[in-house]
Amino acid sequence: MTTIERFNEHVMPSYGRYELVLDKGENRTAVDENGREYIDFGSGIGVNSLGYCDEKWVKAVCDQAHKFQHTSNYYYTKVQADFSERLCSITGYSKMFFGNSGAEANECAIKLARKYSFDKYGKGRSIIITLKNSFHGRTLATLSATGQDVFHNYFFPFVGDFVNVEANDTKGLISALDQYKDKVCAVMFECIQGEGGVIPLDEDFVKTIAEGSAKRDILTICDEVQTGVGRTGKFLACEHYGIRPDVVTLAKGLAGGVPIGVCLANEKCCDVLTAGTHGSTFGGNPISCAGGNAVLDRISEEGFLDEVTKKAEYFRKKLAEIPEVSGVDGKGLMLGIRLKTAKASEVCKACLDNGLLILTAKEKLRFLPPLTITYEEIDKGMKILADILK
Ligand SMILES: Cc1ncc(COP(=O)(O)O)c(C=O)c1O
Numbered sequence: 001m002t003t004i005e006r007f008n009e010h011v012m013p014s015y016g017r018y019e020l021v022l023d024k025g026e027n028r029t030a031v032d033e034n035g036r037e038y039i040d041f042g043s044g045i046g047v048n049s050l051g052y053c054d055e056k057w058v059k060a061v062c063d064q065a066h067k068f069q070h071t072s073n074y075y076y077t078k079v080q081a082d083f084s085e086r087l088c089s090i091t092g093y094s095k096m097f098f099g100n101s102g103a104e105a106n107e108c109a110i111k112l113a114r115k116y117s118f119d120k121y122g123k124g125r126s127i128i129i130t131l132k133n134s135f136h137g138r139t140l141a142t143l144s145a146t147g148q149d150v151f152h153n154y155f156f157p158f159v160g161d162f163v164n165v166e167a168n169d170t171k172g173l174i175s176a177l178d179q180y181k182d183k184v185c186a187v188m189f190e191c192i193q194g195e196g197g198v199i200p201l202d203e204d205f206v207k208t209i210a211e212g213s214a215k216r217d218i219l220t221i222c223d224e225v226q227t228g229v230g231r232t233g234k235f236l237a238c239e240h241y242g243i244r245p246d247v248v249t250l251a252k253g254l255a256g257g258v259p260i261g262v263c264l265a266n267e268k269c270c271d272v273l274t275a276g277t278h279g280s281t282f283g284g285n286p287i288s289c290a291g292g293n294a295v296l297d298r299i300s301e302e303g304f305l306d307e308v309t310k311k312a313e314y315f316r317k318k319l320a321e322i323p324e325v326s327g328v329d330g331k332g333l334m335l336g337i338r339l340k341t342a343k344a345s346e347v348c349k350a351c352l353d354n355g356l357l358i359l360t361a362k363e364k365l366r367f368l369p370p371l372t373i374t375y376e377e378i379d380k381g382m383k384i385l386a387d388i389l390k
Contacts, residue, residue: 003033018352025052028370028377030357038352039381041369042359046194046226046334049253049295051370057256057294064290071286073279083289086296087262090235093248095270097263098284102225102251103137105261106188108278109221109247110141112265113186116219116272126160127180128221129187131167135195136188136223145188148196167193168205177212186219186247187212191237194226197362198329198336203241210243219269220245225261229253230299230371232332233309240331253371255291299371308332308371311378315367318382324389329364333371336364339389347388356384 001009003021021033028051030038043049050057064079071077084096097108110128117125130136132147140159143151147164163180165172167189177184187209193199213220222245227237229250238245246269251261259282265272298304312332319328319337327338339347344360351358358381359366365385369378 018349020352027051027053028373036355038355038357039377039384040357041367041373041381042357043253043368043370044257045359046231046252046368048257049229049231049371050256050298051372054256054294054298054372056298057291060290060294061258061287064287067286069285069287070282072281073284077284077286077289079286079289079293080284083292083296086293087250087264090296090300091248091264092244093264093270094267095265097265097273097278098289099251099261099263099280100259100282100285100288101137101261102223102249103139103142103261104280104283105225105249105251105263106136106142106145106221106223107139108261108263108273109188109223109249110145110186111278112247112263112269112272113188113219113221115277116269117185119272120217121182125183125185127163127184128161129163129165129173129176129180129184131189131193131201132164133167133193133196133199134164134188134190134223135193137225167196167199168202170205170208173205173208174212177216177218181216184216184218186221188221188223190223190225190227191241192227192232192330192334194334194366195361197364198334198366200329200331201241206238206241206243210245219247221247221249223249225249225251226368227331227334229295230305230308230332231334231368232330233305233312234332235299235305237331254295255288256295258288258291259285260288260292304371311373311375314375315369315373315378315382318378319367322382322386322389333367333369333373335367336361337367338364342389347385350388351385354384354388356381358385 023033024031130145134147136142136145144159144162165176222238248264325337326340329336344365
């Protein structure tokens with residue numbers, strides 16, 4: 001039996017997968033089990049921020065595995081202290097909670113917001129305003145937060161008290177804040193809706209979220225699971241908007257390819273989750289923290305994020321030059337293209353057949369290359385894409 005046949009016989013069919021069996025990777029190139037190479041413009045959906053098997057990252061992870069791989073959260077570890085101190089210092093947040101995924105990071109933010117409100121105002125302020133077309137994860141609470149009807153199926157009943165407003169509809173947002181007045185504890189949003197189709201929020205709208213929430217003592221939760229950790233050329237995408245949300249969630253690229261999810265909170269709400277109110281057995285796994293330290297080391301090297309911005313401009317320009325492309329959306333190395341006539345899913349499959357891994361988001365092609373991608377690799381991948389789009 002082939003790998004694919006054995007896999008399908010034993011793994012639940014919850015994903016639509018391409019017929020590709022990856023065996024290894026080096027830098028920005030993946031290799032399948034027949035030795036065929038693929039330039040990677042997807043980095044495992046924004047996870048392999050330093051590409052495959054970056055030398056320093058591998059060393060950090062292996063050194064930690066040789067020391068110890070896990071301990072319960074009843075004890076302290078230096079690697080966790082190093083990571084959290086580093087992340088708080090880079091982002092300017094006061095404290096963080098350790099989870100293992102984007103959904104877990106968002107679950108934590110949701111619980112934190114509800115408890116913040118409960119502690120201060122008692123019951124009744126449990127509504128969280130989220131945006132239509134958002135994506136916040138696959139657990140029941142984060143699916144409920146997700147503002148896309150297509151996800152609100154089968155698993156009834158969903159978690160209550162999530163109200164969706166249209167992204168970039170400032171009037172709609174204010175009217176929801178007024179309508180639900182003393183019942184709202186948080187507004188949750190992605191600065192660029194990733195799974196929703198690489199759609200950036202307008203600056204005015206984001207400012208209205210920040211100002212409208214601050215006035216009413218409503219927490220702002222910025223889901224930076226996809227946009228964070230340098231992806232848009234700044235460590236956090238919200239920096240482009242000049243706002244400081246009360247809570248920020250990170251995951252994906254934060255530990256360079258090992259599971260992690262983090263919920264950061266500012267001074268106002270960083271002590272809300274007291275002993276026993278939240279937890280996760282694997283949260284803060286030492287190997288993940290070691291991987292995270294290697295990522296933070298690299299991203300905070302002088303000039304690294306400027307280089308991401310420069311490469312992103314080049315990437316964007318190259319995309320815009322392809323005649324079949326009618327528009328480029330997104331920021332930094334989180335880009336989506338609109339196509340004139342071609343179908344994104346078919347182009348994605350054709351790219352794979354020709355040695356290039358890319359992603360789709362709704363009807364767009366989506367690109368989340370490793371932050372370390374080189375100009376040569378961009379050219380190489382772009383040639384494959386342009387030839388297909390001919
Ligand atoms: C913005 C955003 N939030 C949350 C998630 C969920 O993350 P995870 O799949 O790690 O649970 C994703 C995943 O794509 C995401 O893009």
